[in-house]
Amino acid sequence: MTFNEHLPALQVIVPLLSAPIVILLTPRGLAWAAAAASTLFSLFIAIALAMTTVTGTALTYDLGGWEAPYGITLSIDAFSSLLLLIVTGAGAVAIIAGKASIDVQIETHRQPLFYSAWLLALAGLIGMVISADAFNIFVFMEISSLASYILIAGGPDRRALPATFKYLITGTIGATFYLIGVGLIYMLTGTLNLADMEARISEVTSLNPLLAAAGFITIGLALKAAVFPLHVWLPNAYTHAPHMVTAFLAACGTKVAIYVLLRFNFFVFQANLPEHAVQFAFFLMPLALLGTVIASAVAMFEGHLKRLLAFSSVAQMGYVLIGASLLNASGLMASVIHLFNHAMAKAALFLAVASLAIRFRDLRVDELAGAARTMPWTCAAFVVGGLSLVGIPGTAGFISKWLLILSVMDHGHFGILLVAIIVLTSLMAVYYVWRVVEKLYFAAPRLSNVRVNEAPLTLLVATWIVALGNVAFGLYPELPLTLASHAAETLMEHPR
Amino acid sequence: MISLFGIFLLTLLVIVAIAIVHTRNLFAAVMLTSIFSLLMAANFFILDAADVALTEAAVGAGVTMVIFLSALALTAEREKRRTYTRSAGLIVVGVTAITLIYATFDKPPLGDPDAPVHQHVAPYYIEKTPEFMGFPNVVTAVLASFRGYDTLGEVFVVFTACIGVLFILDARRGVGSMYGRRGRGLHHHHIPQNVGRLLVPLIVLFGLYVQFHGEYSAGGGFQAGAIIATGIILYGLIEGENAALAAIPRPALLFLMVGGASLYGLVGVVCMLLGGHFLDYSVLAENPVTGRQIGVIAIELGVGMTVCGALLSIFHAFAARKHS
Amino acid sequence: MTLIEILGHFNYWVFAILLMVGFYAVIVKHNLIKKLIGLSIFQSAVFLMYITMDKVEGGTAPIIQPDLPDQIYSNPLPQVLILTAIVVGVSTLALGLSLIVRINERYGTIEEDEILEAD
Numbered sequence: 001m002t003f004n005e006h007l008p009a010l011q012v013i014v015p016l017l018s019a020p021i022v023i024l025l026t027p028r029g030l031a032w033a034a035a036a037a038s039t040l041f042s043l044f045i046a047i048a049l050a051m052t053t054v055t056g057t058a059l060t061y062d063l064g065g066w067e068a069p070y071g072i073t074l075s076i077d078a079f080s081s082l083l084l085l086i087v088t089g090a091g092a093v094a095i096i097a098g099k100a101s102i103d104v105q106i107e108t109h110r111q112p113l114f115y116s117a118w119l120l121a122l123a124g125l126i127g128m129v130i131s132a133d134a135f136n137i138f139v140f141m142e143i144s145s146l147a148s149y150i151l152i153a154g155g156p157d158r159r160a161l162p163a164t165f166k167y168l169i170t171g172t173i174g175a176t177f178y179l180i181g182v183g184l185i186y187m188l189t190g191t192l193n194l195a196d197m198e199a200r201i202s203e204v205t206s207l208n209p210l211l212a213a214a215g216f217i218t219i220g221l222a223l224k225a226a227v228f229p230l231h232v233w234l235p236n237a238y239t240h241a242p243h244m245v246t247a248f249l250a251a252c253g254t255k256v257a258i259y260v261l262l263r264f265n266f267f268v269f270q271a272n273l274p275e276h277a278v279q280f281a282f283f284l285m286p287l288a289l290l291g292t293v294i295a296s297a298v299a300m301f302e303g304h305l306k307r308l309l310a311f312s313s314v315a316q317m318g319y320v321l322i323g324a325s326l327l328n329a330s331g332l333m334a335s336v337i338h339l340f341n342h343a344m345a346k347a348a349l350f351l352a353v354a355s356l357a358i359r360f361r362d363l364r365v366d367e368l369a370g371a372a373r374t375m376p377w378t379c380a381a382f383v384v385g386g387l388s389l390v391g392i393p394g395t396a397g398f399i400s401k402w403l404l405i406l407s408v409m410d411h412g413h414f415g416i417l418l419v420a421i422i423v424l425t426s427l428m429a430v431y432y433v434w435r436v437v438e439k440l441y442f443a444a445p446r447l448s449n450v451r452v453n454e455a456p457l458t459l460l461v462a463t464w465i466v467a468l469g470n471v472a473f474g475l476y477p478e479l480p481l482t483l484a485s486h487a488a489e490t491l492m493e494h495p496r
Numbered sequence: 497m498i499s500l501f502g503i504f505l506l507t508l509l510v511i512v513a514i515a516i517v518h519t520r521n522l523f524a525a526v527m528l529t530s531i532f533s534l535l536m537a538a539n540f541f542i543l544d545a546a547d548v549a550l551t552e553a554a555v556g557a558g559v560t561m562v563i564f565l566s567a568l569a570l571t572a573e574r575e576k577r578r579t580y581t582r583s584a585g586l587i588v589v590g591v592t593a594i595t596l597i598y599a600t601f602d603k604p605p606l607g608d609p610d611a612p613v614h615q616h617v618a619p620y621y622i623e624k625t626p627e628f629m630g631f632p633n634v635v636t637a638v639l640a641s642f643r644g645y646d647t648l649g650e651v652f653v654v655f656t657a658c659i660g661v662l663f664i665l666d667a668r669r670g671v672g673s674m675y676g677r678r679g680r681g682l683h684h685h686h687i688p689q690n691v692g693r694l695l696v697p698l699i700v701l702f703g704l705y706v707q708f709h710g711e712y713s714a715g716g717g718f719q720a721g722a723i724i725a726t727g728i729i730l731y732g733l734i735e736g737e738n739a740a741l742a743a744i745p746r747p748a749l750l751f752l753m754v755g756g757a758s759l760y761g762l763v764g765v766v767c768m769l770l771g772g773h774f775l776d777y778s779v780l781a782e783n784p785v786t787g788r789q790i791g792v793i794a795i796e797l798g799v800g801m802t803v804c805g806a807l808l809s810i811f812h813a814f815a816a817r818k819h820s
Numbered sequence: 821m822t823l824i825e826i827l828g829h830f831n832y833w834v835f836a837i838l839l840m841v842g843f844y845a846v847i848v849k850h851n852l853i854k855k856l857i858g859l860s861i862f863q864s865a866v867f868l869m870y871i872t873m874d875k876v877e878g879g880t881a882p883i884i885q886p887d888l889p890d891q892i893y894s895n896p897l898p899q900v901l902i903l904t905a906i907v908v909g910v911s912t913l914a915l916g917l918s919l920i921v922r923i924n925e926r927y928g929t930i931e932e933d934e935i936l937e938a939d
Contacts, residue, residue, distance in 0.1 A: 001768075013761065013764065019655070023659060024754060063644070063645040063775055064641060064774070069617055113662055117659060117660065120656045135901055136645065139646050140649055146911060149915055161919055162932075162935050165919045168916050169859065169916075180866055183866065183869055183898075186873075186897075187612070189616070190613050190614065190615050190618065191616050192897075196616075510838065513841045517845045522854070525853075529861075532864070539871075543872060543875045545871045545894070546881040547899055552906060559910060560910050567918075568853070570924065571853065571920060572924070575854055576931050584847075589840050596835075596836040597833070609892065613874075618896060621882075622893050625884060626884050632885070633884075634884060634893065635896045639900045650903075653907060653911050657912070660915045718903060
């Protein structure tokens, strides 16, 4: 077999197998270098895979040489490729740029373990994205979850510990619910392979366990994805995690769970459960709407910058679900591309936050007054990320919101209500972003902050690369758009 | 007859579970949890799951209890009396229960050989294992080969948990409260000490048997790793941590864990280099069956090393922590 | 429903009851160790569900006996899955307990409401 044919397997085993090696690299900086090299290599593999899937082809890889459904298969289509770009991109940028920030927050002798956990979180998320086997998704979900708990518990504040514990309990309940659902489906079909499940579920006559399975899987994954009102673990976890961990996980952690949720619901259930589409939309749409409105409102009055952005993440995931619950190709395309664009915006914002945090000990918005005078570049990057989050034309965020509004318009009177809510929550986003920008630029600096200077160069450069990425994908959105439209097609082509 | 015994065990399980939740004495709750695991293991055995029963007994009743106890030694032994706001919790629990019971009325009955779960993939494994693998334990065949990638993931779950405990507890040298005064173990308790000394070599020997006989009877890397780890933990408890760490020092545990995980991965990579898929052991030798056997033995060894090393590291990390 | 059918469903009902008992402890209890114990009961219940479905009437553990060609074997796949899940469960427990130990050191308590009050 050629090297290229092994790419799907290499995508996950490169970060996975470098994790044990990294903990042995105790000399200063070596663990970081190895972890950075490994994540960068994963990013290159993800780009190479995207070059193939952008044409609409899907790749599969039979692990152990056993074909589905007897063995475990990896499968990569346009949708998974987009997610791989998000996950590996966020993982690579945050670790490469974040050395200065991590050096401040994690003691040197604990760093090899920290970087090892970083690689495991990355490998777990990748494994969830590319696996075509329901149980294998559970295994890699647990790798990524356990590793995320470790990363979040590394936060220097003591409040990181109860936040992590809450996340651990919620995450395990979510994973166990997912396991119950998979078990029920396995009981009815005798298979664990997703495509095979889809084919065999249509022959199942007893619908009760199937409905229960759909419920358990959806709720379990919604817990992991912090879908409103199951988001309560998220704000504290993101607030008290080390800043670089927040940048990494905010960009991709919950999105992978949403991805699995969409794949399960559209591939496995949609085709086979009568009324499933209607029920899916009926349950998800109100939650998505409530989630965006309430979380945006909380963000408007939140005083801590990281927590503000965390609530904004809950609100933004609402848009993704609104698009998905429209149940048509254009809505799905809007939600898939919003996964990508929101990851870009949040990565830029949280990288800017990490830069600010190196100079300011306290991240409450009031404490950051006048930061733009001493850290102009960081604050300018924050503004670019904020514009993309709001959805100003010329940024990536605009593309997805525009597509979402276009798609919603098709829904008559109800569509007008949805447009109103989307516009309203966007205005709320304008308000909470503006509140921060106003403090950064127009408030008088506190006396204690006069002597701060600009963030370290590597961090600044990385922040700007991501910020400019927001502009670039706003002006030239072809690659994510093509991937998203292929993704929407594959999700919709499973007949009802 | 056996199903009556099963019903008896299941009823006991429910009673023990309720007792665990009800008691305020955390020490008692942990002990009951261990009993719960043993009952569960017995129940698994009745349901023809010998490998799982062995694992549940070694991991659930053995290792989990020791880790719980070492955590209790560092925290509190009693739960505080509280008035709870139960309503929200009860509603969530109630809805879950109703969903589940709603689902069970439509399930295929227990043991029905025509149930879909026994039709599709499972018969293939049972039929093909002797032909493809040349050994009789189907569970080992599925675990190590057909679904070897899952098992790789599982090894890394244990690995992750271990580095997590080391990271969070920031484990460094030192002797903590678990080992009695000055880490000398149970030197003044003669009966447990002498019985324990007798048991330790037997436990380790049994662990090695389980490790290398997993293709032919119930057992394999997980069970062996857990059993050997329990044996060494027992040694540490009776002889003191210093003796346990002298037998297997901490860096050695780390290397055992890293070596095991790397060995598993390396086998997969070698398969790729020899022209097969990742973890396709058939390319490891001229004869595919021999190749698979070599692969299965190698990765089971990796599993055993990682599990043993990780569990012992976790235990030492707790034990070395001083009571605050 | 006949008696035999009720007995056949007994395993599933015990699974549902254990699941509820564990879930109740996780949600309602304030003591963090109790929450973790509840979590482990909750997970064990799911193990029971999987292992229950592997049973075949008249079957035996899936270790092939070549001299008994007509032997029926129980389903090996749920067993493999649960072997994995047990190890995942103990990993989660270990990590959770290490967090509890640290919480106790930093807060001086392992009761959730007291921790919330402390911040």
